[in-house]
Amino acid sequence: MADRLELQGRHGKSRVRVSRVWRRPAAAGGHVIVEWNVAVSVVSDRLPSYTSDDNSAIVATDSIKNTVYVKAKECTEIVSMEEFAVILGRHFTSLYPQVSEATVTIAERPWERVVVDGKPHSHGFKLGVEKHVTEVIVKKSGNLLINSGIQGYSLLKTTQSGFEKFVRDRYTLLPDTRERIVATEVTAWWRYPFEHVSQIPSKSFCFTQRYQDVKKVLADTFFGPPDVGVYSPSVQNTLYLMAKEVLNRFPDIASVQLRMPNLHFIPVNLGNKENPGLVKFADDVYLPTDEPHGTIEATVSRPKSKL
């Protein structure tokens, strides 16, 4: 009976923190530093270690951790974290016969070059807020999937947002409004179209630049033009327009998933019978809260080609 059990397993190392510096001269743009939190997880064809005392097929998670530092050392040219993830995935699936698949996840700590007296500093950095993340799955055949994203991208606007004409029934208290604050913390994931290591473009395509560009398109669409903005009838509609604009602008992105919690700014009205109108709301004083918050998410993809 026990012989018929099915076993699926994977192992790896998480929270491997590595930082890499590339020391370019100031004239070439100055030093570049990245700080990455790497997780590697491998799938093996052979799993005797789960069912016996035979560890002969295990690549120790300690060796997996060491490999991250070896590969960082070997990257003498600047690499994006997507490229680094592919390098690691290729390494584990090609060096070890039993490893059929590797998943490499990286989150970047957002060190940003400082600007001093209007000039980018050659070796000074400060920590930003939102994070670039990636998940790369590499198979032994060289087939792969690259998903990248943004986490913790907080956006807010003080007007040009409303919510009205929604379902109104005995459970409804929320009034219609065409004037409110809208605030969110965007999590975005997008998929690149590369399906095999051989399709990954060389230097002409830069994943890091694409991350910056996607971030800008998301924010520009959320805010609208600087002087007048753009009216948002719901977080749902704004989310869709943001995803659509990313797909419009970047043909090499196949699909976009956005998660945009609605972080409420509740109008403050305070008073009682003796003291009515202690604070009367006039689009000025709010109670910000993220507990509870609305959860709004969607995936927008290009139609599948009908070849």
Ligand SMILES: O=c1[nH]c(=O)c2[nH]c(=O)[nH]c2[nH]1
């Ligand atoms: O943009 C919004 N979408 C909703 O689905 C919703 N629900 C709610 O109470 N407020 C809002 N706002």
